[in-house]
Amino acid sequence: MDANTESWEFELAPYSISAKKELPKAGVKGDVGHFGSVTVERCPLYRPLEKGMETARLSGPAFPETTFRGKRRSARPSLFKAELTLDGQHAELHFNARALRKKDRALGIEYEGREYVYRAEEWGSVKVLTRAGVRISMGPGRHVPPATTFRAGTVTGPVDAVDLAIAIVLEEVDTEVLTLGGAALSSPFALMQHFSDRAE
Template sequence: MGTSTESLEFELLPYKHTPKKGLPTAGLKGEVGHFGSVTVERCPLHRPLAKGMDTARLSGAAFPETVFRGKRRSGQPSLFKAELTLDGRNAELRFNAKALKRDDRVLRIAYDGREYVYSSEGLGKANVLQREGVRISVALGRQIPPADLARAGTATGPVDAVDLAIAIVLEEVDTDVLTLTGAALSSPFALMQHFSDRAD
């Protein structure tokens, strides 16, 4: 898993796959410079046996297998009850849902001696993953007919496959609560979440 040049641009395209047998999948796929192809997939169907949890899974020859699990919200896993693993090893996730300042509403990720901060620049704006010397920004890209949007990514610094895997898998996670607007819009959900957590 080598490092990249100082700047790397990539595009992720939405896809849906509905097999004749088995569960449908949806997600993002694309080519990420010399790291090659990457796919993030999740099942868009609600599955009662999953107990309200949902999973986004990233795969690609140059990438660690990356799995994000969280409470299902808007057809995606969310930051509630979230777990992130890379090649079967857990990352530590910290998020303060009560923070009122945007700078404090960030997802902190610790993995393999690295400390990441993942933030949103606002609803519909770029999501940014940073660690010392490295920054990966993923924003909404061009329109894909009939009604979808690509994602446009830019990575700067000595980026490696672990950095990219984390930033890309989070594009299939509901991270609206990282913005105050998103948190306000989801507050009825958050309240229900609070009660369901206490009932567990």
């Protein structure tokens, strides 16, 4: 990308909702430039009928309906048994659980001819989604006492709603295995099993 490539910023606020007659909800929401409002929603409550799976759903007037489903970890879907869909179309996910170098521990995403790379930077505090000519980074933003920390997004290149939907829905996914430290706390064999199952 050259120095003249367009760059702009946005932020997402965490939220949680508890209601007596409905399941609790949690996630992030905000306004994303001229794309307008977006919300990512998940249920923090463990539900036995989901058989250990969890789902994060992204919605917004300008965005494709995006769903990330995976094995529940830390009250979020994880990269174990993961599935990503946009407007009902499945994306292909690739991850090398055996990789020892940081740059090789990235999630590859293929969707309608596009190839994305999603990786952790700065000890896992920043996540970056890239494809040809486009980069979206998400990291810690401003802190509002006592306990609210926004997520700050920086966009570079001619992004569209699909790019943003993927980067934003992943904010509510447990991606600890993208770092070696996080992988040490997880079971890489579950990931390897998942991707070998999909290859059959």
